[in-house]
Amino acid sequence: MSLLAGFDMVTEFSLAALLRLIKSQVTLAGIIVNAPFEFDLTVAAGGLDGSVHVIVDDLTLNLNSDDSATLTFKFSNSSILGTTPALTITALDGSFTVKTPLGLVALGQNLMAPGANLGAATVNVAFSQAAQSKLSAGLGGTAISPAQFTSLAQSALSTLVLQQGIVPLGKGFKVVTGSTGALSPLQYERLELHCIVGSPTSQALGLFGILLVSHHSHGNAALKTAPALTAAHDVAVSISPDAFHSLVFCPAMASSLGASVSGLPKSCANAGELETQGVSLTKIADSFTSGHVDIDGEFEKSGFCYDASGTFHGELTFTVSGTTLTPSLALDQPEVDVSIPWYCGPASGFAIGVTALVGAAVVNAIAQGIADDYAEGAVDSILGKSVPSQSVSGITGVSFDQAAATSEGLTLNGLASIPMPPGTAKGLTLTGSVTTSDQSQVSSGNYTAILPLCPPKVFPYTEYAQLQTASYQAVPRLLGLPITLDWWILAGDGVTKVSLTGAAGTIPFPSQTFFALPLPAGNYVNDAMVHLTYAKSGSMLSLTNVPSEGTFTFALYAKATDPVGNVAEILVPGTSVMFEGNIVTIGGGYQDYAAQCMATFGKLMHRFRPHADLTFTPWVPVNYPSPDTLISYIRTIVASGDIRADEALAHAKLAHGSSFYRALFSPEAKDVGLRPKGISASDFEK
Amino acid sequence: MSSDPIKINSFEELIQHEPEILARIAKVPNGGNLFMAHPFLMLMDVGVELSAATQEEIIQLDPYLTGLSPTSYRALKATTHRQLIRFHLRGLFRRRET
Numbered sequence: 001m002s003l004l005a006g007f008d009m010v011t012e013f014s015l016a017a018l019l020r021l022i023k024s025q026v027t028l029a030g031i032i033v034n035a036p037f038e039f040d041l042t043v044a045a046g047g048l049d050g051s052v053h054v055i056v057d058d059l060t061l062n063l064n065s066d067d068s069a070t071l072t073f074k075f076s077n078s079s080i081l082g083t084t085p086a087l088t089i090t091a092l093d094g095s096f097t098v099k100t101p102l103g104l105v106a107l108g109q110n111l112m113a114p115g116a117n118l119g120a121a122t123v124n125v126a127f128s129q130a131a132q133s134k135l136s137a138g139l140g141g142t143a144i145s146p147a148q149f150t151s152l153a154q155s156a157l158s159t160l161v162l163q164q165g166i167v168p169l170g171k172g173f174k175v176v177t178g179s180t181g182a183l184s185p186l187q188y189e190r191l192e193l194h195c196i197v198g199s200p201t202s203q204a205l206g207l208f209g210i211l212l213v214s215h216h217s218h219g220n221a222a223l224k225t226a227p228a229l230t231a232a233h234d235v236a237v238s239i240s241p242d243a244f245h246s247l248v249f250c251p252a253m254a255s256s257l258g259a260s261v262s263g264l265p266k267s268c269a270n271a272g273e274l275e276t277q278g279v280s281l282t283k284i285a286d287s288f289t290s291g292h293v294d295i296d297g298e299f300e301k302s303g304f305c306y307d308a309s310g311t312f313h314g315e316l317t318f319t320v321s322g323t324t325l326t327p328s329l330a331l332d333q334p335e336v337d338v339s340i341p342w343y344c345g346p347a348s349g350f351a352i353g354v355t356a357l358v359g360a361a362v363v364n365a366i367a368q369g370i371a372d373d374y375a376e377g378a379v380d381s382i383l384g385k386s387v388p389s390q391s392v393s394g395i396t397g398v399s400f401d402q403a404a405a406t407s408e409g410l411t412l413n414g415l416a417s418i419p420m421p422p423g424t425a426k427g428l429t430l431t432g433s434v435t436t437s438d439q440s441q442v443s444s445g446n447y448t449a450i451l452p453l454c455p456p457k458v459f460p461y462t463e464y465a466q467l468q469t470a471s472y473q474a475v476p477r478l479l480g481l482p483i484t485l486d487w488w489i490l491a492g493d494g495v496t497k498v499s500l501t502g503a504a505g506t507i508p509f510p511s512q513t514f515f516a517l518p519l520p521a522g523n524y525v526n527d528a529m530v531h532l533t534y535a536k537s538g539s540m541l542s543l544t545n546v547p548s549e550g551t552f553t554f555a556l557y558a559k560a561t562d563p564v565g566n567v568a569e570i571l572v573p574g575t576s577v578m579f580e581g582n583i584v585t586i587g588g589g590y591q592d593y594a595a596q597c598m599a600t601f602g603k604l605m606h607r608f609r610p611h612a613d614l615t616f617t618p619w620v621p622v623n624y625p626s627p628d629t630l631i632s633y634i635r636t637i638v639a640s641g642d643i644r645a646d647e648a649l650a651h652a653k654l655a656h657g658s659s660f661y662r663a664l665f666s667p668e669a670k671d672v673g674l675r676p677k678g679i680s681a682s683d684f685e686k
Numbered sequence: 687m688s689s690d691p692i693k694i695n696s697f698e699e700l701i702q703h704e705p706e707i708l709a710r711i712a713k714v715p716n717g718g719n720l721f722m723a724h725p726f727l728m729l730m731d732v733g734v735e736l737s738a739a740t741q742e743e744i745i746q747l748d749p750y751l752t753g754l755s756p757t758s759y760r761a762l763k764a765t766t767h768r769q770l771i772r773f774h775l776r777g778l779f780r781r782r783e784t
Contacts, residue, residue, distance in 0.1 A: 342776060342779070
């Protein structure tokens with residue numbers, strides 16, 4: 001097995017990493033394929049008009065030696081909902097496969113990304129034996145056979161898949177043909193994508209790159225018959241000795257020795273020799289072997305009474321942690337041959353001096369020239385400020401934890417961080433709102449507002465009765481269709497549960513109700529009986545109030561049961577619904593006047609707050625504030641114990657209207673113990 | 687190459703036989719290093735028999751050669767390891783100033 005198959009750099013992505021990449025970037029019918037997921041398939045052909053609701057439980061990936069990928073989607077609890085002919089077939093299971101060619105996609109000038117050509121994919125649908133029996137039974141009496149339906153479904157699914165076209169996986173690699181590339185930032189001279197299929201359990205997607213322009217015609221991916229990826233790793237990056245030599249070793253040597261690459265001796269260039277630290281470097285070479293990179297060199301040094309020449313040898317090993325690759329150079333003592341002429345003689349002191357001089361000079365030159373800067377150079381070149389694969393394929397970071405050198409090159413293994421979209425779980429959501437269908441005036445007049453710290457002022461007001469309708473839809477997640485829905489409400493007292501049975505009806509239930517007048521605080525009635533008229537249509541529910549029964553709130557709940565008995569329901573505290581049957585609008589600039597007075601009052605209360613560290617909200621501007629903000633304000637007023645607290649609260653309610661009620665009856669209010677009996681300060685728990 | 691003893695009775699004779707003696711030293715493992723450590727013991731080991739007068743004459747030319755110790759010489763001779771620093775001799779001793 002060849003590590004690099006003649007290429008300069010091979011980057012391998014594990015099946016697991018590739019699958020995560022697909023699950024985070026590929027969509028089907030607009031739905032990201034992060035299983036489990038569900039989608040609807042419209043089938044309108046061959047005499048059948050309807051839809052297929054498909055729940056995909058699992059997605060697996062297999063790479064093929066013809067440079068394609070086979071995605072297998074396993075589905076269950078899926079349903080056929082036909083309108084023509086009218087039929088419902090549920091609890092179908094099976095799988096469908098999508099076999100898609102893989103290749104490089106041009107994203108722009110000199111930018112290539114791995115991609116799946118779904119536009120050329122082949123799709124195959126297979127129902128389980130049990131599902132085929134259900135199809136036979138369900139389609140009995142129609143003109144469609146199970147085989148025909150399977151063919152229709154396959155055709156519809158195929159259309160859906162083919163529509164996706166070419167799907168690039170990531171942002172791409174820079175490829176500039178005819179120019180020597182670089183490791184950091186990564187730039188290829190040539191790039192190929194191939195599947196590396198060693199066995200069914202040993203597969204990887206490989207990016208086979210040429211970096212050196214002189215290697216343009218090198219490489220035969222077929223020679224790489226197994227991944228270099230080691231167990232439990234996502235990414236492996238292998239670099240050839242040649243690429244390492246040209247793009248890492250020689251530039252690092254040149255940089256550390258203060259020379260240009262062309263000024264280096266062999267094997268980096270042909271400059272003959274390079275003077276450094278009093279030593280003439282005549283050769284410097286790197287060669288990969290098992291476990292390390294051999295660093296070898298030759299040098300010469302001459303001085304009074306001696307001519308010395310020597311060789312040195314070192315072993316470069318790598319340790320890696322996270323994104324930090326640390327090379328470590330173990331340099332042997334250089335071997336030196338010293339030639340002594342007759343005129344110097346064998347004085348022992350002189351001999352020791354020569355030894356020290358030559359030895360020290362060489363060690364200094366090599367150690368400083370190679371070890372420190374080389375290490376840094378190697379890190380910068382291989383990983384740099386960014387891992388080569390960082391900008392690619394949606395992988396935002398690779399943390400390497402394994403480095404291995406062999407005679408074929410250097411391989412780093414690491415884990416990839418691939419941001420995944422949030423998963424989906426079985427559940428039920430209610431979506432909807434309350435709208436006013438009719439509004440009628442009840443009364444009008446003038447109101448003298450007496451706001452804290454402000455003179456009394458008269459404002460016109462109008463009281464209205466509102467007919468409102470709440471429309472909510474139950475939206476199931478990962479439940480088979482059709483679902484059976486049970487609806488109920490929990491009255492504002494938190495105790496009274498009333499089921500909404502049948503297709504339509506009217507339910508009475510006790511509730512605390514609020515009325516806008518008398519101003520400013522209005523009035524309330526405990527345990528008043530209110531009535532809601534309801535109607536169901538499919539997954540929709542509409543509720544209508546009786547305006548004269550005032551303003552009240554309750555929680556709406558639903559429970560969905562699918563054909564195989566899966567249940568999902570709205571959890572406590574339910575979906576809060578508020579009907580405002582009775583409201584008042586106040587004109588004459590009351591909002592601005594109230595805001596000004598209340599802000600002044602708030603500043604005063606803040607100045608004299610009981611505790612210096614009290615979180616204090618002096619006033620909340622009237623502009624649909626969040627319940628949290630208003631709750632904070634209400635708590636401030638209540639906690640102040642000020643004799644004008646009731647007055648302040650009443651005007652806050654009048655100024656904020658619906659927002660005030662929404663805050664009072666919000667789950668957030670309940671969380672902090674705010675559950676008023678009324679709307680004066682003493683009605684609140686402090 | 688002959689391993690016969692070479693009798694040296696004067697510095698001039700020594701210079702006359704210098705090429706052969708250098709060749710004998712080069713053949714000895716770590717020969718150059720042994721010569722640098724203790725030239726007289728090395729000469730003896732390669733079969734050179736220096737007269738006392740010749741030895742005195744050499745020391746007069748290079749007074750540093752009086753302080754030689756046989757210890758490091760014997761240690762070096764006892765090892766078969768190739769030394770990292772290897773001396774190669776192109777001459778034996780300093781000549782008289784002419």
